[in-house]
Amino acid sequence: MAVQTQTRWQRARVIEVSDAAEGVRRIVLAPERPEHAAPGTHVDVELDVGNGVRRVRSYSVVRSADGGRRLTLSVRLSPTSSGGSAAMHRLRAGDELTVTAPLQNFPLAVGATRYVLVAGGIGVTALVAMASALRRRGADYELVLVGRSRAVMAYVDELAAEHGDRVRIHVDDEGTPLVVDDLVARIARTPAAAGTELYMCGPIGLMNAVSRSWTEHDLPATNLRFETFGSGGRHPAEEFLVRLPDLGREITVAPDTSILDALEAAGVETLSDCRKGECGLCLAKVVGSTGVVDHRDVFLSDSQKERSDRLCLCVSRAVAAPAEAGGGPGAPAVLSLRLT
Ligand code: FES
Structure with missing residues (x-):
């Protein structure tokens, strides 16, 4: 028996596609029943992955504009994908697909003393709207962007322009990788440590490292929030x-x-x-x-x-x-x- 939240499906039209980074497609949808997507929400998309096989994939809503009439998703083409991400990359303006209304299971809490958002690779898609909401609220926050190379990191320039020195960028091939322990130790040293919430989305290795370090520094477990879908494993997927x-x-x-x-x-x-x-x-x-x-x-x-x-x-x-x-x-x- 699967216990699932109520799902409301609807048709949506693709109104724009473009490249957000190397291997990352930015896809703007116009759903037939627009609904504003709060930060942290995602939509489930039903895709035909070939041979009549249909699959459901979840994608974060990067931006929700005009009361949800324009929902932006971004999808990285997985090298091992024979299904979901390849089908999303084939979409063109004018195509139609079946999606849910925005679904929330990564909500941004109100009232934390400080917020740290950590995005690894395509995980940034779950945090773009959150960072904008925190800026609009006048909250104390920082946004940590982590990637292998700048070319494959979506939204870096846009986020740097929007958030200025609240953004920290760590790029492996530029010799500036994120040292997870340094980040968490710095959070633990601040007077606001107990009231700091950390939201993260990225590869499972990064999230496990943050989680481990968070525990080692005795920070409150409830202040750590994950969005996990799209997390790759240690090995490429195989049959x-x-x-x-x-x-x-x-x-x-x-x-x-x-x-x-x-x-x-x-x-x-x-x-x-x-x-x-x-x-x-x-x-x-x-x-x-x-x-x-x-x-x-x-x-x-x-x-x-x-x-x-x-x-x-x-x-x-x-x-x-x-x-x-x-x-x-x-x-x-x-x-x-x-x-x-
Ligand atoms: S359904 Fe929650 S961990 Fe698998």
């Missing part, structure tokens, strides 16, 4: 098999599908809520694996991930073991699971 010994089933999980989606498509009942690796409701026991589990959630601790006896079905995956560990070329990983 693997899930065995359910209790049900006598074996199900293939394609590179662009989650285990949860694959199980649901095969008629296997599962529990889920956030579908973003945050709530832990979809946890399953790992009873065997010929490969490596690529944990992509922010629910399990580092030590639980290392033990790897449970995984979040909605985001985590498996990849074939390297040859030296017994993995054969072309042999997909096989993951045996017990649903709880």
